[in-house]
Amino acid sequence: MEFFYCVSKHQITDLLYLRIENKRMDSTKKIIIIGAGLTGLTLAYYLSKTKHSFKIIEARKRIGGRIYTKVTNNSAPIELGATWFAKQHTEALKLVKELNLGLFEQILGTTAIYEPISTSPAQIVQLPKNQEPSYRLKGGTHQLINQLASHINNDDLILNKEVSAIINENDKVAVKTKTCTHICDIVISTLPPHLLVNSITFDPKLDNHTYQIAQNTHTWMGESIKIGFSYKTPFWRENNLSGTIFSNVGPIPEMYDHSNQQDNLYALKGFLNGVYYKVSKEERCELALRQLEKYYGKQARYYVNYEEMVWKNKEYTSTEYGDLVLPHQKNGDAVFQNSYYNHKLWIAGTETSTDYSGYMEGAIRSAQRVMNSIKKRPQN
Numbered sequence: 001m002e003f004f005y006c007v008s009k010h011q012i013t014d015l016l017y018l019r020i021e022n023k024r025m026d027s028t029k030k031i032i033i034i035g036a037g038l039t040g041l042t043l044a045y046y047l048s049k050t051k052h053s054f055k056i057i058e059a060r061k062r063i064g065g066r067i068y069t070k071v072t073n074n075s076a077p078i079e080l081g082a083t084w085f086a087k088q089h090t091e092a093l094k095l096v097k098e099l100n101l102g103l104f105e106q107i108l109g110t111t112a113i114y115e116p117i118s119t120s121p122a123q124i125v126q127l128p129k130n131q132e133p134s135y136r137l138k139g140g141t142h143q144l145i146n147q148l149a150s151h152i153n154n155d156d157l158i159l160n161k162e163v164s165a166i167i168n169e170n171d172k173v174a175v176k177t178k179t180c181t182h183i184c185d186i187v188i189s190t191l192p193p194h195l196l197v198n199s200i201t202f203d204p205k206l207d208n209h210t211y212q213i214a215q216n217t218h219t220w221m222g223e224s225i226k227i228g229f230s231y232k233t234p235f236w237r238e239n240n241l242s243g244t245i246f247s248n249v250g251p252i253p254e255m256y257d258h259s260n261q262q263d264n265l266y267a268l269k270g271f272l273n274g275v276y277y278k279v280s281k282e283e284r285c286e287l288a289l290r291q292l293e294k295y296y297g298k299q300a301r302y303y304v305n306y307e308e309m310v311w312k313n314k315e316y317t318s319t320e321y322g323d324l325v326l327p328h329q330k331n332g333d334a335v336f337q338n339s340y341y342n343h344k345l346w347i348a349g350t351e352t353s354t355d356y357s358g359y360m361e362g363a364i365r366s367a368q369r370v371m372n373s374i375k376k377r378p379q380n
């Protein structure tokens, strides 16, 4: 039996009516997930264990969304998106274990370079023993994404197709890309809500309250700039230093040792102040090097690779806000716990989670919430 129809616009209505009787007999659902980030892939992984059939439609040519590990030959993999897991991230840790992935502790060290004020030189400060270390995934955070994706048939993952419209039609939903209209029983968005209402049109429109909340929902890390330098040697470990930097002066406010778990490929990775999103990659690199040179001397300039990601410039993550929107604003709002179009449309994604929203934990919890709701969904 055909599960999803990719049809031209004028065919939709005919197909809908022709197939309605068949579908009523069918207890399994045809589900479309929009977005192949952590939420979308976790949902797909859970759905792969059920009788429901599903497809994921992803706008980018790659999977992972805000998880993006840059892998280069002979250099430490650089996390340009999510990196750290914490002990409280219980659902993420469970999933990591279930997928047979391993963690290793983030090196913080016992000392850090601390630059409190521009008029005084940087200092070396002692760090207290870290009671709650954070953890990185062995091989890079993309291992989580790849493992989840390995449970999904290639045919069920559609890359490089941007969803532009969701249309509620009788007891079906139509999900439109530029070239195709997919008809399904349930559609789940995993886009950051602010991006969702600014890039996808709804017919009929979402109610005004939901629309306004989504407009004012912060996209976690949407303004951040990640930078990473790989090096032949971990020179920052000389003189009992650790690679950890905290600076109020910047442009790098924080940076850490980012060597691989085998400790044979070396790197420093951190954030660059988000105000530098408009300058060129070369300028950002030079700004960062000047700061590192101040702390570590000329050797900081002899890097092997420079990697960066300016998330504010990434169309499938960020869009401009109309008003001032504060970090985590409206994350986990009650409107995201509802379903729409008579239980046919769900809004998932880390920003919709009531707990740990913004983090990988929130993404996984949002996938679990929607899965549980679909299981309880009244049958048509």
Ligand SMILES: Cc1cc2nc3c(=O)[nH]c(=O)nc-3n(C[C@H](O)[C@H](O)[C@H](O)COP(=O)(O)OP(=O)(O)OC[C@H]3O[C@@H](n4cnc5c(N)ncnc54)[C@H](O)[C@@H]3O)c2cc1C
Residues within 6 Å of the ligand: 034, 035, 036, 037, 038, 039, 040, 057, 058, 059, 060, 063, 064, 065, 066, 067, 080, 081, 082, 083, 084, 085, 161, 162, 163, 164, 190, 191, 192, 195, 199, 200, 220, 221, 222, 224, 225, 226, 311, 316, 317, 348, 349, 350, 351, 358, 359, 360, 361, 362, 363
């Ligand atoms: C720099 C940075 C550092 C971070 N550090 C950490 C950390 O250390 N620990 C932590 O727990 N979390 C961290 N996070 C947060 C973590 O990355 C997110 O919580 C998580 O990856 C969100 O997953 P998601 O699937 O909900 O959203 P996303 O990853 O944003 O996925 C949404 C997907 O939808 C796709 N999409 C967008 N528009 C369309 C469209 N129109 N049609 C089809 N597809 C579309 C996107 O391409 C994307 O793949 C960090 C994030 C960033 C950016």
